[in-house]
Amino acid sequence: MKRIRICSASEIPSNGMKSYDSALGVKVLIANAGEAFYAYQGLCPHQDVCLDEGFFDGATLTCHQHLWQWDITTGAAVGLAEAPLERYELQHEGGEIFVLQSSALKVSELFKGVSDAAIARLDALARREEHAGQTTLYELGDPADDLYILESGRVEFVIGREDRTSMAGFMLRKGEVFGWAALLEDHPRRIARAACMEKSSLLRLNGEEVLKVLADDPMSGFLVMRQLSTLITKHLRSSGGK
Ligand code: FES
Structure with missing residues (x-):
């Protein structure tokens, strides 16, 4: 540190x-x-x-x-x-x-309880990115290869295309994870556009690489998958799903 x-x-x-x-x-x-x-x-x-x-x-x-x-x-x-x-x-x-x-990984809800060894490996794999305000991170339909963890700044999400768009919320707390579809099977596509609305610092992790680290540490893997399902449930509730 x-x-x-x-x-x-x-x-x-x-x-x-x-x-x-x-x-x-x-x-x-x-x-x-x-x-x-x-x-x-x-x-x-x-x-x-x-x-x-x-x-x-x-x-x-x-x-x-x-x-x-x-x-x-x-x-x-x-x-x-x-x-x-x-x-x-x-x-x-x-x-x-x-x-x-401190690393945003340590305070992330998704990686809560994960072993220090796994956190250290994930930290070594993470790419640290700085983005200016009004920078698009990904568009609707882009391949979902990487997930992101917010270190600082503000990221907003918009669902829909062109004039038929609607705000899907924003993230501003250190450790908040987005782009978590990268941890799902069958290479899903992005279901929203994500953009930094102000100068933002992010950790970017490749989903496949994260899964390999978790496969080597099944207890940590179990925790992340349980926390991922909670995250998905929260997302479905907030977007009106079941
Ligand atoms: S409460 Fe601080 S800007 Fe609104």
């Missing part, structure tokens, strides 16, 4: 917050509450608004734009907020604040 210096602790006001552009490639918010420091994503998960322009009373962080709120100790959504904040592991040493860069 890579350690990245963000700032000196003395730069953060007592029970206050400040955000920084970081070597993670994203803005990071550092907040102080009493003796403790916390590190979170610097932009609101709702829209691209800097969270340090909001309000912080030492316990609850509020985005000034539409008043989404989060518990500063956990990043959990409070009140109106519809998504939690991404939290970074923070180290406070010698008056300096650092965050640890």
Whole structure:
């Protein structure tokens, strides 16, 4: 895990917050509450608004734009907020604040519980990609060879062709997996168009290569397949299926 210096602790006001552009490639918010420091994503998960322009009373962080709120100790959504904040592991040493860069694989719902050895193999196979906003990742009907794990940014999905399209949702939480059809048999085709709506960082894994790693570690493979079926069920429910 890579350690990245963000700032000196003395730069953060007592029970206050400040955000920084970081070597993670994203803005990071550092907040102080009493003796403790916390590190979170610097932009609101709702829209691209800097969270340090909001309000912080030492316990609850509020985005000034539409008043989404989060518990500063956990990043959990409070009140109106519809998504939690991404939290970074923070180290406070010698008056300096650092965050640890962790792989999105570790926090992914799909790979939850998978052995460290399998995660390490998957991490080695993953291609890390950075995309600018308005970049198409795949179109409806493209071959579904690879799956993606979101590290940062926002990806939107649209179903249908040309003028007969409809929004199928978006992803913005680190570790969210999409393009999981790459793990299914018979080389399925994409059923939606996926595009980065802002600068986004992704891990890209070939479905066949993932299956080989899982075949070598049946317990991990069982967990991933069980979690994949939960993901598919959620998708069917949200798109009105059974
Ligand atoms: S932009 Fe932050 S709550 Fe809407």
